[in-house]
Amino acid sequence: MPELPSPVGNSFLELFMNQYIIEPYRRLGCHIPNDLTSTRIFHGRPYLNVTLFHMLVTQLRGDPAQLPKQMDGEPIAAAPVVHPLGWLAFIRTGIVLSKEMRRAAAHGPVWFAEMKTMAKHFGSEQIEVLSFDETVRKLDELERTVSPARAHV
Secondary structure, three states: OOOOOOHHHHHHHHHHHHHHHHHHHHHOOOOOOOOOOOEEEEOOEEEEOHHHHHHHHHHOOOOHHHHHHHHOOOOOOOOOOOOOOOHHHHHHHHHHHHHHHHHHHHHHHHHHHHHHHHHHHOOHHHHOOOOHHHHHHHHHHHHHHOOHHHHOO
């Protein structure tokens, strides 16, 4: 990230990554150790856990060698031993992903219109003038508004 994020920004990033990036992998059947997180904060700056993404890609029978290029990083020095999902789980994953893609294609235009409306409603001009308590209420409203099913669109 070009600038040092605030502690709240880092906290939001960790929450977002776990809820909207990592949890879908769990639902697909990927094994993610409970003590493994998607991000870590080092000297106030967030870093993505490339080892975790290596594990996820390997479980889904992808090529983890592509990760450094895609994530603009270095290859991991010691790749963990990871077993791909069994074929039945892998087929189930394909079916689940296919359904999600069809659902997103069917509902995407409506979801994006809703997101544009939300962006106006929760834009900086609307929130810069709020008190602390009003900001907390606005964040609670935003949390209720954003659906996990739509956040990854």
